[in-house]
Amino acid sequence: MNKSDIKKITSANKKAWNQVAPLHKAAASEQLDKLFSDHNATVQTDKELIKVLDEISIKGKDIVHLCCNNGSELLSLKRMGAGRCMGIDISELAIEEGKRRSEQFDIDCEFICSDIYELSDDYNNSFDIVHVTAGCLGWLPDLNLFFGICNRLLRQGGCVLIHEIHPFSEMLPFDNSDIDDRLRIVDSYFYSEPIVETGSLDYIGNTDYESEPQYWFVHTLSSIIMGLMNSGFNLHRFIESPNDISMSHAKVEKMKAGVPLSLIIQAQKQIYTSG
Ligand SMILES: C[S@@+](CC[C@H](N)C(=O)[O-])C[C@H]1O[C@@H](n2cnc3c(N)ncnc32)[C@H](O)[C@@H]1O
Numbered sequence: 001m002n003k004s005d006i007k008k009i010t011s012a013n014k015k016a017w018n019q020v021a022p023l024h025k026a027a028a029s030e031q032l033d034k035l036f037s038d039h040n041a042t043v044q045t046d047k048e049l050i051k052v053l054d055e056i057s058i059k060g061k062d063i064v065h066l067c068c069n070n071g072s073e074l075l076s077l078k079r080m081g082a083g084r085c086m087g088i089d090i091s092e093l094a095i096e097e098g099k100r101r102s103e104q105f106d107i108d109c110e111f112i113c114s115d116i117y118e119l120s121d122d123y124n125n126s127f128d129i130v131h132v133t134a135g136c137l138g139w140l141p142d143l144n145l146f147f148g149i150c151n152r153l154l155r156q157g158g159c160v161l162i163h164e165i166h167p168f169s170e171m172l173p174f175d176n177s178d179i180d181d182r183l184r185i186v187d188s189y190f191y192s193e194p195i196v197e198t199g200s201l202d203y204i205g206n207t208d209y210e211s212e213p214q215y216w217f218v219h220t221l222s223s224i225i226m227g228l229m230n231s232g233f234n235l236h237r238f239i240e241s242p243n244d245i246s247m248s249h250a251k252v253e254k255m256k257a258g259v260p261l262s263l264i265i266q267a268q269k270q271i272y273t274s275g
Contacts, residue, residue, distance in 0.1 A: 001142050003117075009141045009194065010115045014090045015212040020201040021093035024070070027205030029097070032072055036105040042076035048241045049163050052264055056161070058082045061128040064153055066116055067136035071098025075107045077131070085109040086123070088116060116140070116149060124152045130160040134245040134262075137164055138216050141194065143223055147231035154269045160233060162224075162265040165246040169261045170218050174248045182252050183259070191218045203247045224265065233267035 035041045044050055059081040065074040068087030075098070078085045087109060089095050095113040102109045114120070130150040140146045150160045171187045173179040179186060194215040201211050219227075225235065240260040244253035249261050 006117055006141050006145075007115075009215045010090060010117060010139075012213050013139050013215055014115070016201055016214040017089075017091040018093050019212050021070075021091055021097070023202045023207050023209075024204045025093075025097060027202070027207075032070075032101065033104070036075060036101060036107070039079065042079060043072045044076050044080075046163065046241075046243055046245055046262070048239055048243060048262070048264055052161070052237065052239070052266065053077075053080070056129070056159070056266065058129065062126065063129045063131055064088065064123070064127045065131045065133070066150070067132065067139065068098065068111070069094045071095075071102065071109060071111055073131070073133055074098070074109050075102060075105070078107050078109050084127075086127075087111045088114055088119065090115045117142075117145065119149060119153075121152070125155050127153050128155060128158045130154055130158070132160065132162045132164065134163065134165055137162075137219050137224065140219075141215070141217060143219055143227035144230050147227045147233065151232045151269055156269065156271055159236065159266050159268045160228070162263070162267075163245065164224075164263055164265075166240060166260040166263050167218060167220055167224075169244075169246065169249050169252070169259065172249065172252055172259070175251050176248075182255060183257055189218070189220060221263075228265070228267045232270045234270055235265070236268045237264065237266035239264040 058077060060083045062084040063077055063082045064086045066088050068074050068089050071087040074085050074087040087098055092113045095111045098111045130153050171185045171189055173182060173186050194217050197214045197216060198211050200208050241262045242259060243262050244250050245262045252259055253261055
């Protein structure tokens, strides 16, 4: 995809995210403020992720969280002992909320509003971990370009840590669907074009409204893995889990039907030696 097509898509998605930001804030801000007033609280609840964060030992590590939304996950990582913490998101309103909360609760995180595809080179070679979490990859039109940006943000020896919605789950009916059979395959796994939606993006407060058009990409497992390999990463850890982190498949999770709903990938930046 060329740069101008990417820009059209990311600009449309930015409008949709700025439109929903006040609704998400109205639904969750008070609860998040209450949570961060407790110094030991964290929004990370997925046991698999907590285990991995523990194993890679984030204490003192410099972390950049891409598509960080209002930064709640990043604020939690800082509270868990991470070093420099930076969150990047395309929505000014989400970034404003992250900044406000970091100041109010004295949690030292930097927040930058930027389209990830236009991120300044100033941050190259600056981080030990690039973190990507639920519902980031689907907004990105070009995965190879994205993982190239992840690579340049990392120092030698750094890694990208992805905690994402499993693409398999995108074939199943969402929680709000009328279809009774939750395990019926209702959608294709292989999309070459983005899915364009104008339905509500308010998955927190569930307000019904007509959204600005949103462009969503179903990236298959192979495109994620090949994207990493093509961008100078070695696969280090790959976990598939039946835990729902999408807020759209709680009903499938409850069935305990053995369906993969989320994944964790840790990929190491390849080390280049001269000579
Ligand atoms: C589902 S949210 C991520 C949620 C996050 N894991 C959390 O739980 O708060 C997706 C985020 O990606 C951001 N985003 C989408 N496209 C982007 C882009 N091109 N560059 C930077 N951020 C982008 C949106 O603004 C939104 O905040």
